[in-house]
Amino acid sequence: MAITRYSPIDSFMDSPTFPTRFSDMLDEFFNDALGVSPSNAFTPRADISEDDKAYHIDLVLPGLKKKDININVEGNRLTVSGERKFEEKKDTKKYHLVESGYGKFSRTFRLNDDVRDNGINARFEDGVLHIDLEKKEKKVAKQIEIK
Numbered sequence: 035m036a037i038t039r040y041s042p043i044d045s046f047m048d049s050p051t052f053p054t055r056f057s058d059m060l061d062e063f064f065n066d067a068l069g070v071s072p073s074n075a076f077t078p079r080a081d082i083s084e085d086d087k088a089y090h091i092d093l094v095l096p097g098l099k100k101k102d103i104n105i106n107v108e109g110n111r112l113t114v115s116g117e118r119k120f121e122e123k124k125d126t127k128k129y130h131l132v133e134s135g136y137g138k139f140s141r142t143f144r145l146n147d148d149v150r151d152n153g154i155n156a157r158f159e160d161g162v163l164h165i166d167l168e169k170k171e172k173k174v175a176k177q178i179e180i181k
Contacts, residue, residue, distance in 0.1 A: 076118045076135030078163075082143070088153075089167040091143060096161045097134075103163060105156055110147070112154070114163065115140040148172075 081092040093114055095103065103116040120136040145167065153168030 076137050076139050078114075078139055078141060080141060080143075086169075088169055089146070089149065091163075091165040091167070093141065093163040093165075094161065095158075095163055098161070100158045103158065105165070107145075107154060110145045111142050112145055112165070112167075113140060113142045114165075 078093045078095050080094075081090075083090045083092075091112075095116070095118070098116060098118055102118070103114065106113045106115070115138070117138045118136050120132070120134075148169050150168045150170050153170075154165065155168075156163060156165045158164070
């Protein structure tokens with residue numbers, strides 16, 4: 035019979051939840067160091083879909099105005115950034131709980147090679163940013179008849 039010494043470190047690292055727990059620990063450390071609280075950080079949620087003609091990205095940006103949003107394309111990356119500001123009205127309200135996210139945000143998406151460079155369009159409606167990325171026409175192989 036082999037006797038092995040129990041090590042809480044080994045037990046923690048062998049746990050199936052180790053990657054998640056370790057990542058959470060790092061997030062907490064860096065958020066504290068940077069003065070950012072995960073409870074008030076704002077990261078817009080994205081829905082990405084496609085059809086035959088285009089890819090579609092929808093970002094939920096509640097409380098923002100069109101002028102608060104920047105869209106930048108560089109190489110094969112599309113970046114949406116901006117800031118959702120918290121404007122506390124000191125005269126009229128006393129906040130007991132704030133669960134809404136606020137602050138600067140940036141989301142970057144890798145574009146496929148089949149996106150047309152000049153076929154990117156964006157519109158902002160009801161707090162949702164809709165970005166349409168038109169696809170290039172597929173080149174169809176031409177059959178050559180042998181004479």
